[in-house]
Amino acid sequence: MQILDVVGVGFGPSNLALAIAIEEYNQSANTPLSMSFIERSAEFIWHKDMLIKDATIQVSFIKDLVTLRNPASEYSFLSYLKAQGRLLKFSNLKTFNPTRMEFCKYFRWAADKLPGVVQYSKRVIDVQPVGTESVNLWQVFYQHVESGEIESVFCRNLVIATGGTPKFPENIQPFPGKIWHSSGFLSNIAQFEHTGTPSFCVAGGGQSGAEIVEYLHANFPQATVHSVFGGFGYKPADESSFVNEIFDPDAVDVFYNVAAKRRDALLAELSQTNYNVVDIELIDKLYHIHYQEEVEGVPRLHFRRMTRVEDAKVTSNKVRVTLRDIHNDKAVTEHFDALIMATGYERASPHPLLDSLYGLIEFEQNKPIISRYFCVKTQAHVNARIILQGFSENAHGLTDTLLSTLSVRSEEILQNILDVPVNNESVTKPAATQDSAVKERNYEFI
Template structure:
C-alpha cells in the first residue's frame, strides 16, 4: 500500500481510464468537450491505458455485409451533444459520404463503417491514451487512514509506468465466453476471432474446409453461418442450437424504449423482483435473438438447397453440443437431440462457438482496493446511480464502471445505446464531487486538453 510522503508524490490525474474501447473513447470525447468550455484551471485532466496496440472493436466480426443493430444516432456523442464535431454524421461529412448515406435511407450502417467511425473518433483524442499498455495493478494511496488516490501501474513490454488518479473509470469491455472444458485452438474458435482465424486458414496449403459446425442461436451465430456458407461454396455448414429455430429480435419502437436513458432511472429505482421481470420481459431485444431479415435469408437459402438437391446448410435444432474432441487436423463434434437423446457425430474442420461474452470482474483489477468496495447479497458490485462503485467512507477517490452494471442499471449498461449519456453522467459526477488538490499536493501539468505528462 502506497503512503504519501513529502516530496514523493507523482503528478496526479483527475481521471485514469482502464481500456480504450467505445465507452472510454466516448469518455475522452466528453472530457475534451468539457475542457474546451471551461477555464484552464477547471479542466479535468485524464489519461487512458489500452492493452491493444491500436484501437480495435470486435475486429474479428467485421463481416463485410454485417450491419449495426443500433441506430447511427446512438453514436459516441449525439444523445449527449447533438452539435458535437464527433458525431457519426460529421464523420460521414469528413469522408465525403454524407449525401450518399442519406440517400441510402437506413439508420443502420455497415458494421465495418461504424468501426471506421470509432477509429476516426479515437484518433481525435489519442493524446489522452497510451496504447500497448496493460494495467497490472491498482493500489490505494493512503493519507491519515483515508484512500486519497489510486496508483495505477501499467506494463508495456518490459517497462512499467505508474500514474496516480483521483478517479478511475473501468471500461475493459467483455470477454469471449466458451463453455467449461472447451479450449480454443486452431480448429476450435470463438466468433470474436472469426476473420483472424480465417486469414490463418487461407494461408495453409490444402486447407479448403469441408465442414464447419457453428454452436449458438444468437445474432453472431446466424451471421457466422451465413458468412461461412457464402465464403466456402463447397463446404457444409452445420448450425447447432437448443431451440426449434432462431428467435427474432424485438426491435419494435415500444420495446426499444428499454434502451432509453430514462429507462436507466426506472430500472435503477425498481425493486429487485421488478428488475428480474423487466429482464425477462425484454431479454428478446438483445439476448440470443436474430434480426428477422437474416432469419428469412437463411430459411430461403436452406429451402432453395432442398429444391436443388444440394444441401450444404444444415440445422441441428433442439440439440446440444455434448462432445468436442480434436483428432489431428479435424474436430469430432457430438450433437445430442434434446427430444430423442440420439447423438449425431460430425467430423468438422472447425467448430465455432457463438456463445457470447461475459463481463470482466471489476474487482479483479482493483487488488486490495476491492476489499473496500461493497457487494450485494449475490456478491455483485454495488453501484450507485452515477455508475460509481459503492465503497467504504474512507475511500475518497471515485471508481466508475462502464459495463458490468446490468444488475443495477439494466439491459443497456453494456451496449452502445446509452454510451453518450452515460459518460456525461460520469463526468458530471466527477466534476460535482470536486477535483480540488488536497493540501500539499502538487498541481498536475497539462499537456494538451485533458492529458497530463
C-alpha cells in the same frame, strides 16, 4: 508524482465517449480535467474479427458517441461522414443502421482526434489505494506489452471499461485454428480460403452465429455448414417501437428503481430484444438458402435445432464434436474441420482489478454496490472514485453493455467526476443496492 483527474482502463467505445465528453468540457472549462486512458491493444479496435462485409449495427447511428448528449458535436457520426465526403451518399441509403465496418471506422476516426489521451500497447495490472486514514488517490500500475516494463500513475477517478471476455461452455477449450470463439472469426477462417470442401460447425443461435453461418455458406461454396442452437429455430429480435424504448437513456432510471428481486425477471422478459436473437431479414435469407438447396438436391446448410455442443476434441486434424439433442437426450459424434463458438461474452463481477481493494468496497451478496451513476460504493474514508462502465447490467438494465446510451452515460459520469448533481440527486451517493449477479450474455457488439 503525476496525479491525473481521470485514468481510464480500456479504450473501447465506452471510454472513448467519456474522453470526448471530457475534451469538450475542457474546451470551455476554467479548470480542465487531466486524463489518460490505458489500452492493451496497439491501436483502436472494435470487434475487428467480426467486421463482416455488409453486416450492420443493430442501433441507430443517432446513438453514436455524442449525439444524444451534444447533437452539435464535431465527434458525431454525421461529422465523420461529412469529413469523409459521404454525407449525402449515406443519406441516399435511407437507413439508420450503418455497416459495422463503417461504424468501426467512425470510432477510429474519433479516437484519432484525441491522440494525446490514450496510451496504447499497455495493460493495467493492479490498482492500489494511496493513504490509510484517508484515501484520495489510486495508484494504477500498468505494464508495457512489448518490453514488460512496469510504470504507475496516480488518479482521483478510475474508470474501468474493459469489455467482456469470450465465453466458452464447460468442457470446450479453444484450439488454434480448429476451435475458436466468434471474436476471432475472420483471423482464423482465413486459413481455409484455398481448401477443398471444408466442413464447419457453428454453435450459437444469436446474431453473430447467424452472420457467421451466412458468411461461411457464401464464401466457401464447396463447404458444408452446420448451425447448432438450443432453440427450435432462430428467434427474431423484438424491435417494435414501444419495446425498443428499453434502450432509451430514461429506461436506466426505470430499471434501476425496480425492486432488486424483480430485476432478473425483467431482464429475462426483455431478453428477446437483445440476446440470442437474429435480425428477421437474416433469418429469412438463411431459410431461403436452406429451402433452395432442398429444391436443388445439394444441401450444404444444415440446421441442428434443439441441440447443444457437449464436447469437442481435436483428433487427426479434425474436430470431434459431441452433439446432444436436448429434446430426446441422444448424443451423436461428428467430425468437422473447424468449430466456431458464437457463445457470447462474460463480465466478471467483481472486476479482477478490484481484487486489491476489497477491504475498501461495500458489497451486497458478494457483489459491489454500484450507484445509479456507476460509482462503486466505498467506505466513508475513501474519497477517490471507482467508476464502472459495462459491468452492472443487473442494476442498470440492458443498455449497460450496449452502444445505446454511451453519450448520455459519459455525461453522467463527467458530472459525477465534477461533483455536479444530476436530476437533483448527488451522483456520488450510492442508491438502492442490488441482490443479483451480473449475467453472462451472448450479444457481442459493444
